[in-house]
Amino acid sequence: MTLDVLICCIDKGMVRIADALAQARNDVHYIMSYQYTDERYLDLIPAELKSRSDVTLYTYKGKGLSANRNLALEKATAELVMYLDDDTRLTDNAFETIFHTMEKNPEIDVAFFCASTYTGKPLKNYPQEECVITTMPKDYTISAIEMVARRTSIQGCVRFDERFGLGTPFLTCGEEDIWMVDATKANLKMHYFPTKIVETSTLLKKAMIYVDAGVQRSYGAISYYKYGRKAWLKCFQFATNAAKSKMAHFWPLMRHMSEGIRFMQKTS
DSSP: OOEEEEEEEEGGGGGGGGGGOOOOOTTEEEEEEEEESSGGGGGGSOHHHHHOTTEEEEEEEOOOHHHHHHHHHHHOOSSEEEEEETTEEEOTTHHHHHHHHHHHOTTOSEEEEEEEOTTSOBSSOOOSSOEEESSOOSSSOOOGGGEEEEHHHHTTTOOOOTTBSTTOSSBOSOHHHHHHHHHHHTTOOEEEEEEEEEEEOOOOGGGGTTTOHHHHHHHHHHHHHHHGGGHHHHHHHHHHHHHHTTSSOHHHHHHHHHHHHHHHHHHO
């Protein structure tokens, strides 16, 4: 069994890439998709990357994490794929955990694992037991860095919606939510395992729902993608509850979520 580790970064993020690489092994290959907004950032590419036979680097001028992940997936050829960002690091036993899990469960298309901060604190309130995943969990939100998939199950089938995610000017998060909706529609068999495979310093963007306009627009857009016209009611209820609990003011929150809904109506 083989694994392609898809690492996506932009501009100055390249200086951290070398730290994300584990010791070379025959069954693991790294595919790096490097976005840059100015040619001067190309000078940041470490010489180490060019000297490693287990690393393939692709560069292109542009922005948007979802587009970056999609490009990396298009280049993958291994049996398994997983995503990493420039601020993530694999645990010492990550590869053994991944291969053992996927070999033991051949019926699974996608496996989800756990992540922590560099200090060992769980990134989210993860379940303590294995479970089948049929939609985005209510108790915690799945992230791409926790996912390992069989390449043939998702390549050409499920992509990250490039209207969403870091680097986009309007809908700054929510790409994983949309991915999960599409994966469910594609009838992918998904399973969660309570084992850590990665550490990160990433701040969860969605946690800023009460203060960040981009996150609020994304919430409205996600709601429309899931529920269609019922998104108006969903967002009204969310804004009402937020106002009652004094987490946010009703009208600014509702306005931004409405902008997300209208954006999806125009672009769908």
